[in-house]
Amino acid sequence: MNSDDIIKKIENKLMHIEGGAKVQNIGYVETVGDSIIVASGLSKAVMGEEVVFADGTRGMILNLDEDSVSIVLLGKSAALKEGDTVKTTGNILQINASEDLLGRVVNPIGLPLDGGPTIKKGTPMLLERIAAGVIDRQPVDTALKTGIKVIDAIIPIGRGQRELIIGDRGLGKTAIAIDTIINQEEGNDKAKKSKDAPKRVVCIYVAIGQKNSTVAQVVEKLKETGALDYTIVVAANASDPVSLQYLAPYAGVAVAEYFMEKGEDVLIVYDDLTKHAWAWRQICLVLKRPAGREAYPGDVFYAHSRLLERAVRLSDKLGGGSITALPVIETQADDISAYIPTNVISITDGQIFLKSDLFNSGIRPAVDVGLSVSRVGGAAQTGAMKSVAGGVKLAHAQFRELQVFAQFGSELDAATLSQLERGKRVNEVFKQPQYSPLSEALEILSIWAVTNGFMDDVKVEDVTRFEKEYHEYVQTHDKKLIEALSTGKKVTDEVTTQLKKVTEQFKKSFS
């Protein structure tokens, strides 16, 4: 930009700066508590309004009493004391959103946490906003591919859906979310090159109440895989004020709405809403609001429902953008009937349930296929995936039933035994290491081969190796087939014939 342009821009800007009297409402700090400040004055303040203290610390109004207000601090301040002044800003809390945020790590009020430059002024987006109404929405019909075989085949997720990831500590909840983000790379590349491909997916990872080191690891991984280029990390860690932890998911979705309103598709991960509920509980206890079940405030359901309602697929009239939400909930001892889990299950369109016994027996991702469900994603599955998903779903369901029988040690006939054996191999194919999401073509290859009996004569412990070599073989020997499976279109008879041929060829070389 040359200097003339800069000057012109400032001139333009000046014309928009309001002239005349600036009216501010002020107050005085009465008591300084743990992250909550009570102030007198501020008689014109409104609920949720942002305020600024004399030392520049920002806060948000959370309680309006007759002659005082309660303010949560949005940063750390050691110096605040009784009698300090505090001013209203006239803004309901908002975050500055722009394309510049991609690749950045910010806190819920938009301040960078990655040591990078400050984010240039973009569009201010309100943290709290009413979700789009019924007529502004349209049904979910495009797949959001996770690259994880068991999920894409059996619990498919569509753009605009809300799918809960739920399970005990350390079972790979974050892993599923991060793999899904990493998996958007291929699709985003395609979207750049071709107009016919589905739109790119902008990803937002909201970290709530986690350790700094855990978040740093996630960011590092995203950087390493190149996924950070299309990802924004909004973080409020365990050492940050609870107010920021409470606000983080709303800030994340506000940024998501910025992209959605431009017609883009957004994936947002809330990791995790259990800690979000804790943060809200802590704030409400300090504010002395009445507590209900498990000491959570009465409106914790509303806190989550108004957040998740903002995940939506907009109508074409509004640009057709979407927000897909993957909230994460941590359970205790696989108990999904606790207060927060049941709440969030009832608000989402399905859940991916991870179980510790599966994880410990080596089935990773530890998805309990029987208890997991996706209520709308089926409509969004690609034709190609649909052609193989039905078979594998059935095979896995039969396997789960037979397993129970087999435990009784009863005599099994040959047909049942072969079903059991096939089921074991399906289970094996559903195992997938972390950070290695697969393209849809490869997912289909594996699933097709196992459900059509091509792995029946492979030893269970060899299935993983078989799969790997099989993928390599087809990728080098039949690029056309991979292309045909990548279109997302229904698998035709012709393609099936080719699949058979190539698979038989490969099996001759496999030992």
Next chain:
Amino acid sequence: MTKRLLQQLVLASYQKEKLNPQRVDEITNRLDRKDIKAYLRALKLMEQQKKLFVAMPKTSVYNTSKKDLEKLFPKKEIVFTEDPSLLLGVTLVDNDMVYEMNLRDQLETVLDEVDQQYSE
């Protein structure tokens, strides 16, 4: 002590819109330490509400506009401070409302705006 009672005590401390020292003494003698604190705070607030704080860059300018201000705020006691850093114009503080009508504030707004646009 209830808020209502406190409010009544504060009102009772005044006679003809002025604080009455004897009444204040009588009241404070009958209150315990904690209540005196609350009472003091309420009195301060009341006193503040009766005042209008005016800041201008020069006392001479204030003297010429004093009459107008008194007309505008007939019930207020006007407290003036000289503040050259305002450059031009005035700042009024009426209870918890602040009216910035001065050059310094305008310049600060412009600076903020430029900062946000061009910070790197």
